Structure formats: C-alpha cells, structure tokens
Amino acid sequence: MFRQILSAAIPASLIALLAACGNGEQAAQSIRPVMVVQPQPAAESMDTYPGEVRARLEPELAFRIGGKVAKRLVEVGQRVKKDQPLAELDPQDVRLQLEATRAQVAAAEANLRLVRAERDRYQKLQERNLVSRSQYDNAENLYRSGEARLKQIKAEFNVADNQAGYAVLRASQDGVIARRMVEVGQVVAAGQTVFTLAADGEREVLINLPEQAFERFKVGQTVAVELWSQPDRRFPGRIREMSPAADAQSRTFAARVAFSEGEVPAELGQSARVFIAHDGEVPLAVPLSALTAEQGRPYVWVVDPQDSTLKRTPVRIGAYGEKLVPVLEGLQAGDWLVAAGVQMLREGQQVRPVDRDNRAVKLVAKE
16 A cells, blocks of 8 residues: 555656746856957067166266265165265365365455455545556556456355265166165266166166167067066067167177056066067967867857857967967957867857956957
8 A cells, every 4th residue: 555655656746846847947057257368479470589677767876076985875776866865975175175265265355355445545546646547557457357366266166165065976866776886985086887776767678689680670660578577468669779889798789678558567677578570460379278179170269349259260370389379360469269168168158258367358459
C-alpha cells in the first residue's frame, strides 16, 4: 500500500516542479566585463629612443662675482621659490671694497664743497672787477670737475653696493634644483655654474639621435612618448629642437621632445621612450591575446561605442611580434577591441568595457 502511494506521489511532484519552471520568468542575463584596448602604431615601423623627462627651462645659476663659497643652503632635488637664497660667498672682500668706495664718496663731497665755495668767492670778486675773467673761469672749471668726480664715485659706490648683494645667489624662478656643481670652501669665478634649476612648467623628453639617421628627423616632426610608469599609454608629442652639433664623446645629436597634450603625468628624471615613425603609412598593432581565428581566417572583436555590443571584424595581419601583431587591414586607430578572453564571446553580445585596472572605459574614438 505504501509503495503504491509513494509511486503515485513522485510523478505528481515532478509534474508540479516542471510546471513551476515553465511558468517562471527567465533569469536576467548578466553583462560580462571585458578588457578593451585601442590599436597602436606597430613598433616594427617605428624607431625607438630612450629618454629622460626634463624641464622645458633649465637655467644655469651662477654668481655674478667671483669668490669663496661660504654657505650652500639647498640640496639636489629640493624645491625652491623665486628669490630664495641658494648659496653665499665670503662677503669680506666685497664689504671692504664697499667701505673704500664710501670713503671716496665722502672725500669727493668734501672737495665739491671746497671748490663750490671757491667759485662763489671768485664770482663775487669778478663782479667787482677785483680778479680777471680767466681766474674766475679756472675756479668754475674746478667746480665742474669736482661735481663730475662726485657723480663718478657715486656710480662706483652703487656698483660696489650691488656686488655686495651679488654675494648671495638667489633662485631666478620657482622650480627644483636639478644639479649642484660646488661645495663649501670652493673658489668660483664669476659666471661659473653653481646650480642647474629645473623650472616649474612644461616637461619635455631629452633623447639622443644617431648621426647616421640624423637627416631623417626634423623640428616639428610628430612622435609618440611612452613613460615607463605608464607602459600601456602613449602620449603625442613633437620634436621641439635639435642640436646642430654632435656630442664629442657619444657622436649623437641631442633633441628635445615636447608633449602635445596640456597635462601629462611626467615627473622630472623619469625614464621614457620616444617612438618616431618611418616615412610612409604606419600599420596598427594589437595584442596577441586580442586575435583569434576560425578556419584560418583571423578576426578580432570590436566593441560598438553606441551600445557596447560586439562585432566580429576580420583583419589581415602581418608577421607576429613578441607581444603584438601588426594589422594591415580591417581596423581603424579609433576602434576599441577586446584584449583577452576572445574565445568565449559571440556576435552581438553586450559587454561592459573595462581597462587593465578594472575601471570602466568610456568608448570614445581617438581624434
């Protein structure tokens, strides 16, 4: 009896379960996150040069007078403000010169008072015809000579006073001390470089171009800059200036590369790489993980920026590189494509684009 009841109850429960499943709503399909990248110029068609981030303006600071360095007030890497004291010379010599010139000014003033009184006395005597005209003219000339001498000595005093102020080297503008070339106790000449200041403001990349390829480069030529701190991002730039003479030891030509964008997260001293394209059209390149194939035909998954859906895009590729593969046809520079997990995707699938740090990416084509 119990077996009959159990055998009848099991089919009934199965039917009820199937009915419940059939009448229920389908579970909402989750949107899969995918890592997206944009194609970049193929490295095989570009020259790469290592460089260092430098300041656009790097004035060399020096004392305007010579002397012995008595104090050094800053260190390399220290941030300074405009007119901040950086170093001081021994002021003893310039102070003695200033005192000597001050004494000469006092003597010239006393002499001027004397010749002025003499001229005034001769003028009264000449009006009464008690002295000749030549005697009065001689007194007048002595007065004018004394007046000119006083002006000369005052000018020399002002120079000596300025030189006393030149014993303190001050920063010409806000920035960071990039190099130091003196120590306390060292005797320096006027104009000898003491510090190199990396001024605040624009940053550039200093590179060295080989002499055998120097003719292929020109001022204003567009380049791409990659910072070692951000290896997956390239910043547009241009060659701002090129040295007209090669370095005597390395036989390379120094060149300055300026960033085209307004704000670039480049810090002084950072390492960088500058990519300079060869003449002619440069193919694009994509990561190896972004490429897949079916029946020997390679393709990539391109994300539609309008609705974040996938589109299967056939491409024609070149020789495989270590990490990238050049794409000769099928892609535009502004396309966004899936960089990993491409075997698990399907046509028209909606995805959520993210970068390598799992941050949401706004799909906007590069201009």
